[in-house]
């Protein structure tokens with residue numbers, strides 16, 4: 001996320017004046033001795049202010065159960081951030097996830113998490129903050145965020161989700177709205193759905209209402225089609241350039257084979273991100289949903305790239321080109337692609353259908 005955007009987000013949060021789960025002394029929490037009450041509640045005393053702060057309390061059980069119910073399905077790859085009392089962890093386990101990754105940072109809670117995880121083969125314990133997972137490639141079907149005194153949350157959570165959520169993943173987080181304001185935490189997603197839960201909390205520092213709203217965002221990856229950003233776009237019969245440098249496109253009227261040069265001005269080019277790209281003839285990297293010309297039954301027609309088979313004849317700039325190899329990158333590497341809103345243009349000497357209806 002660009003620095004300016006981070007600043008803007010942080011300012012927005014400040015403006016919302018939400019009393020979220022932090023005392024403002026985030027470092028002190030991680031250094032503090034926690035108290036584990038008889039009923040399991042976790043509290044700590046801030047040595048600077050002598051205030052007692054609750055980290056997690058058992059009245060939240062119905063909230064945690066609802067969060068697991070609306071986000072987790074059997075077989076899912078689940079990421080849970082913040083173990084606390086393990087209430088949410090139990091609720092997630094009860095739904096039989098495929099894998100259940102749990103991040104925890106407090107030195108007194110990590111041993112509790114490890115003991116709890118011992119007989120659960122699908123649990124992966126991460127003794128580190130959730131942000132550290134940006135370095136691994138795994139994606140998740142559900143991300144349940146409930147940390148405490150966490151300075152990474154507001155600046156990085158949205159970006160993190162973008163990197164780690166699989167298409168259609170369900171995301172939930174602690175909704176700080178409850179204390180004194182009617183503002184709900186949406187993380188600036190405009191399509192968050194709230195599931196109401198009736199609760200009866202005893203007087204506490206962070207939530208004293210009778211209803212809690214479990215937020216759920218279904219994360220749909222931006223989709224689209226196009227070719228890799230550094231592809232060679234044919235700009236004339238003799239030249240090809242990458243999209244930033246191209247000032248024209250070589251296009252073709254497929255009915256009579258006439259080629260012409262179209263000025264780049266006025267041609268819309270959309271940059272987007274995509275994973276799961278095909279490489280044709282070891283050079284043209286293209287999204288599977290892109291339409292491309294192919295000769296079938298002795299006629300030129302269009303198919304989606306993912307329907308091509310080796311041996312197909314493609315429409316080349318200088319004649320038919322045999323498709324000799326087609327490989328698919330199934331990794332979760334996200335790469336920038338360009339969609340050109342133009343019918344019938346050549347990339348790497350191969351004619352693509354393009355345009356808005358491709």
Ligand SMILES: C[S@@+](CC[C@H](N)C(=O)[O-])C[C@H]1O[C@@H](n2cnc3c(N)ncnc32)[C@H](O)[C@@H]1O
Pocket residue numbers: 055056064081082083084085086087088089103104105106109128129130131146147148149150152
């Ligand atoms: C409110 S509790 C979680 C309660 C839990 N959902 C439950 O059902 O019991 C918050 C937990 O997040 C942990 N935590 C704080 N910052 C963290 C971070 N950056 N990454 C992972 N865990 C963190 C805290 O140590 C604490 O155990």
